Amino acid sequence: MTTIAANKAELMAIADAVAREKSIDRMIVIEAMEDAIERAARARYGAENDIRAKIDPRTGDLRLWRVLAVVDEVEDHFKQISLVDARARDPKVKTGDFILDPLPPIEFGRIAAQAAKQVIVSKVREAERERQYEEYKDREGEIITGVVKRVEFGHIVVDLGRAEGVIRREEQIPREQLRVGDRVRSYILQVRRENRGPQIFLSRAHPEFMKKLFAQEVPEIYDGIVEIKACARDPGSRAKIAVVSRDSSIDPVGACVGMRGSRVQAVVQELAGEKIDIIPWSPDTATFVVNALQPAQVTKVVIDEDEGRLEVVVPDDQLSLAIGRRGQNVRLASALTGRQIDILTETEESEKRQREFLERSAMFARELDLDDMLAQLLAAEGFTSLEEVAYVELEELAAIEGLDEETAAELQRRAEEAIERREAALREQRRALGVEDALAELPHLTEEMLVRLGQKGIRTLDDLADLSTDELVGKGDKRREIPPGVLASFNLTEQQGNEIIMAARAHWFTEDAA
Numbered sequence: 362m363t364t365i366a367a368n369k370a371e372l373m374a375i376a377d378a379v380a381r382e383k384s385i386d387r388m389i390v391i392e393a394m395e396d397a398i399e400r401a402a403r404a405r406y407g408a409e410n411d412i413r414a415k416i417d418p419r420t421g422d423l424r425l426w427r428v429l430a431v432v433d434e435v436e437d438h439f440k441q442i443s444l445v446d447a448r449a450r451d452p453k454v455k456t457g458d459f460i461l462d463p464l465p466p467i468e469f470g471r472i473a474a475q476a477a478k479q480v481i482v483s484k485v486r487e488a489e490r491e492r493q494y495e496e497y498k499d500r501e502g503e504i505i506t507g508v509v510k511r512v513e514f515g516h517i518v519v520d521l522g523r524a525e526g527v528i529r530r531e532e533q534i535p536r537e538q539l540r541v542g543d544r545v546r547s548y549i550l551q552v553r554r555e556n557r558g559p560q561i562f563l564s565r566a567h568p569e570f571m572k573k574l575f576a577q578e579v580p581e582i583y584d585g586i587v588e589i590k591a592c593a594r595d596p597g598s599r600a601k602i603a604v605v606s607r608d609s610s611i612d613p614v615g616a617c618v619g620m621r622g623s624r625v626q627a628v629v630q631e632l633a634g635e636k637i638d639i640i641p642w643s644p645d646t647a648t649f650v651v652n653a654l655q656p657a658q659v660t661k662v663v664i665d666e667d668e669g670r671l672e673v674v675v676p677d678d679q680l681s682l683a684i685g686r687r688g689q690n691v692r693l694a695s696a697l698t699g700r701q702i703d704i705l706t707e708t709e710e711s712e713k714r715q716r717e718f719l720e721r722s723a724m725f726a727r728e729l730d731l732d733d734m735l736a737q738l739l740a741a742e743g744f745t746s747l748e749e750v751a752y753v754e755l756e757e758l759a760a761i762e763g764l765d766e767e768t769a770a771e772l773q774r775r776a777e778e779a780i781e782r783r784e785a786a787l788r789e790q791r792r793a794l795g796v797e798d799a800l801a802e803l804p805h806l807t808e809e810m811l812v813r814l815g816q817k818g819i820r821t822l823d824d825l826a827d828l829s830t831d832e833l834v835g836k837g838d839k840r841r842e843i844p845p846g847v848l849a850s851f852n853l854t855e856q857q858g859n860e861i862i863m864a865a866r867a868h869w870f871t872e873d874a875a
Contacts (some may be wrong), residue, residue, distance in 0.1 A: 373418075389488040391416050398423065406464065409439040425464040431456055493524040494559035497552045504573045505563070509543045519545060524561060532564035534597040537633040546631065548573060565632075566596035574631055575602070578624045581616045588613075590642040593696035597633055601653060601693045603642035614639050638693075646671070650702065653694035657683035660707055670701045677706045721745060728779040729772060738763060739772075747783075751776035784808050795820045803864045805857045810848055817847050826865040834858035 377387060398414040402425055406412060411428040429442040431454055447454045454460065507519035507526060515530040517539055528547055539545055547563035548570035564570055572589050581587040587606050594600040604613040617639045618625050625637055640652040647662040650671055657679045663672040675683045683704050684691050695702045705713065718740050726736035728747060742761055744750055750758070751773055759769035787808035791801075794815030799822050801811060819825055834853040835846040846858075
C-alpha cells in the first residue's frame with residue numbers, strides 16, 4: 362500500500378487529503394495509520410507483544426516501541442518484565458511503571474499493506490459516520506435540499522452533500538414522480554444511529570413539512586406574528602391549516618394567501634398541486650369546527666365533552682359537501698381539531714332527538730310509574746336519567762311548570778327506589794357471574810361496571826390487579842390495533858383507572874409485609 366510505504370512528506374500529504382475529502386479531523390486519519398502500523402508490526406514481531414506506533418503529526422516521523430509492564434513476578438514474558446531486570450536498565454524504575462523497547466521500522470509486504478489499508482479505510486469510514494451523525498442529529502425538524510441519487514424498492518435516496526437521506530415510500534407525496542438528478546426539498550423527520558451508519562429519514566408528506574414551507578414563504582409566520590396552530594394533510598390531494606394572528610391589525614389568512622395568492626401558490630407548487638384550505642383558528646371549539654368544515658355550512662354543533670366527540674348538524678343539501686369526496690373534508694377537519702366529528706343532516710338530527718325523547722319518556726313512565734304526560738314533561742325539561750331526577754335540588758324540580766313541591770318530592774322518592782331496584786338486580790347478576798364482593802369496595806366502581814368485569818372474566822382482586830390502566834379504561838386505537846379497555850364505555854379518567862388498579866393491588870403489599 363503506497364500510504365505506508367510512502368516517505369514522511371507523502372504520508373502527511375495523504376493524511377491531509379483524506380481528512381479534507383471525508384471532512385473529518387486530520388488526527389483521526391493519523392491515528393488510523395498508527396493503528397494499521399501497530400497491527401502490521403504485531404504480525405511481524407508476534408501478536409503476543411504489546412506494540413505501539415507513533416507518527417509525529419508535524420514531521421511525519423514514525424517510531425515503534427514494545428511496551429513491557431514492570432512487575433514483581435512475571436506471568437507473561439512478552440508483555441511483562443521483572444523489577445530486577447528493569448532496574449538493570451533504569452535504576453529509578455518501580456513496580457507499575459512501563460519499559461519501552463524501541464523497534465526498527467518495518468517493511469510492508471503486499472499482504473501486510475493490504476491489511477493496513479483495510480484498517481485505515483475502516484477507521485476513516487467509522488469517523489466519517491460519526492461526523493455525519495453529529496452534524497445532522499440536532500437538525501431534526503428542519504427543511505433540507507438535496508438531489509435524488511437513486512430509487513430503491515420505491516424508497517428515494519437523496520444526496521444531501523455530506524450525507525445521504527432516504528424518503529420512504531409512506532413519506533412521499535402520492536403520484537409525485539421524482540427522477541434521478543432532481544433537486545428536492547424535504548423535512549428531516551428522524552436521524553438515527555445504526556450499525557451501517559447514521560440513517561437520515563426525510564419526509565414530504567408530514568404536516569410539519571407544510572408548516573415549515575409556509576414559514577419560508579410568509580414573513581409574518583417566520584417573525585412569529587402569525588402562528589400555524591394546527592395542520593392536517595391528505596398528501597398530494599388536500600390540506601387544511603388553522604392560523605391565528607398575534608397582531609389584531611394583521612389578517613392571518615390574508616398573510617398566508619399573499620398578493621393574488623402568490624404565497625400559498627408557492628407552497629402548492631412545492632407540494633405537487635396539493636389544495637390548501639387556510640382557515641382562522643379559534644379557541645372556541647364550536648367556532649373552530651365550523652371554520653374547519655368549510656366550505657360546508659353548519660347549522661349547529663353539539664359538544665360531548667365526556668366522549669370527546671362533536672356532533673355537527675348541516676342542512677340536508679350540504680351533507681355531501683361537509684363529508685367531502687371519500688370523507689376527505691370531515692376527516693381533515695377531525696384531524697385539525699383533534700376531535701371525532703359526526704355529521705348529521707337537519708332531518709336526521711330531528712329524527713334522532715325525537716327518538717331519544719320518546720325513549721326517555723318511556724323510561725320515566727316505566728321506572729317511576731308515571732302517566733305519559735308527566736314522563737314527557739321530565740324528558741322535555743332535559744332530564745336524561747333516574748340519577749338526575751333523584752339527586753337534583755328539590756327546589757329546581759318543583760320549579761317546573763305543572764309540578765309542586767309535594768309532587769317533586771314524590772318523584773325523587775320513586776327515582777331513588779328505582780335506582781335501588783336496578784342496583785339490587787345488577788348486584789344479583791354480578792354475584793351470579795362470580796364477581797367477589799371485595800371488588801365492590803374498590804373506588805369508582807359501580808354495580809354495572811362490576812357486571813361488565815364479570816362478563817369479561819375478571820372476578821377477583823388478583824384478576825383486576827393484573828390489568829394495566831389502558832386495559833381497564835383505555836380508549837384503544839384502531840390505527841395501531843389496540844382494543845379499548847374493559848370499562849372504556851364508562852368514561853373513567855386515567856387517574857381513576859390508576860386508583861382502581863392500585864386499590865386492587867393493595868392486598869399484595871399487605872401480604873408481603875406480613
